[in-house]
Amino acid sequence: MSSVVTALLAVVGAAGAAIVFVEIVHWIVKRVGRRYPLAAALARTMHRPFLATVTLTAVQQAVRIWAGDFPGRSGVVHVLVLLCIAAAAWLVGSTLLVLEDMALARWRTDVPDNLKSRRIKTQVVMLRRVTVAAIVVLTVGVMLMTFPDIRALGASVLASAGLISVVAALAAQSTLGNVFAGLQLAFSDAIRVDDVVVVEQEWGRIEEITLTYVVVQIWDDRRLILPTSYFTTKPFQNWTRTSSAVLGTAEVDVDWATPIEPVRAELQRVCEESDLWNRKVCVLQVTGATDGVIRLRALVSANDAAALWDLRCLVRERLVGWIWQHQRAAVPRMRAELEKAALAPSQREPHHGPDADSDAARVFSGGLDGDARGVVFGGPVPVVPESQD
Structure with a gap:
């Protein structure tokens, strides 16, 4: 009974000392945070995980040192070790998340020239997801290794060459394939968060990039969810890969009789009066002349796709x-030619103009060149022997 009381007193004392220590450190960091944003962020985010880690570590050491032998001592110590591992993982994860948030706050994406900021944001967000996943996996692995039976099994697996084949087999699966594709996207600059893209004949912006899928916000606020492997295996359009400024067209069909220069001058006036134009490209061109109309294409530029x-x-x-x-x-306009009456074929006069039988009206006959071409495409003309009377 005395050992149990001693253990309880040791636990209470260690926990109280740990809480006092953590609160003193928290107060100091908050005071420093008035001048340094990083310290303020650490004080806000790391207070609870730091408190849990220090308190659990102090309690676990108190039980080991001051508590004697009591029923269930090994089980209590083992549980405290597991809790310490989880708290330490929470503390490490919180620290890394604070650093990543500070990096994101430094590189803002709500500015006109945000190409570098979008690249860094994409990489930081992807690293955050990888970091969280890695911390969880390592924490679970370390916790499992505290069990003697699992430790022996893990040692045998790590010592065997079969682990490499297992990892390779899992990497070939679609899930891990998407994970590797997500990492490739984050560091290859193929797409970034806030990039404007055209995928599956839909125009939108990259809203979120995860390890397994990409969220594309369509212009009408729909969401297109695609696996990350889509962007490494299929072609797509990225309008803002090198810069946010883009070109676009507006086409108008007009009649052949339209004077072009006044329309070009009007386009220039419209662009100069609009704050949407970035003062770079304003061109009017005739890009088609078919079906009785001509097509005018106005090519203009703006700072971003929106x-x-x-x-x-x-x-x-x-x-x-x-x-x-x-x-x-x-x-x-549609033009048509009307005749009063159509003559019957027997009443029409045959055409016997000066060029009816001209060589210029023939391709495969008439003249040496035409006859030679006719032989090539039609073959030699068979010679019919004359009949003898």
């Missing part, structure tokens, strides 16, 4: 309104 979309719609709207108001004759 501004470009609005600018394209604005340019198209203003050009259509201006053409209707100032050049109504430029509206596409």
Whole structure:
């Protein structure tokens, strides 16, 4: 009975001393945090895990040193060791998360030129997920290794060469394949968080990159969930890989009789009056002349994809309104030729113009060149022997 009382007193005393020590350290760190943001973040995030780690360690050592032999002593010590391992993992994870949050706070993505910030944010977020997963796996492994039977099994497995084959076999599976693809995406700059992409014929931005899947926010606020291996095995469009500035087009079909220069001047005026234009590209070109209309393509630029979309719609709207108001004759029209009456085939006069039998109207006959070409594509003309009377 005395050993149990001694153990309880030791536990209470060690826990009280640990709590007092942790609170003193927490107060000091908070005071320092008034001048240094890192210390303030550590004080906010690490208070509880630090308290749990120090308290459990103190209690475990008190039981080992001051408590004598009592019923269930080995089981209590083993439980305290497991709790200390879990608390230490919590403390390490909290410390790493604080450092990662500080890195994210330093590199902001809500600024115009945020290419480097988006790259760092993508890598930090991916490292955070890998860090958490690694800490959990290592913690569980260390906790399991405290059991003698599992320790012997783990030692035999680690000593065998079969572990490599097991890891290789698991890596070939789709789940770990996606994990490796996620790491590849994070450090290859193929995509980053906030990149504007076109995937599966959908236009959107990369909202989240995890170890196994990527979330694409579609322009109409839908979410497209794709495995990370999709971006390493299939082609996709990344509009903001090198810079956030992008080009876009707005096309308008008009009649052949449309004067182009006034429309080009109107496009320049529309771009200069809009704050969506980044003052770089404003071009009007004729890109097609078929089916009775000509196609005008306005090529404009903006600082990002969202501004470009609005600018394209604005340019198209203003050009259509201006053409209707100032050049109504430029509206596409259908032309047709009407005849009063059609003559019967027997009443039509045969055409005997000067070029009806001209060599210029023939490809495979007439002239030496045409006859030679006709022989190549049609073969030699058979010679019919004359009949003898």
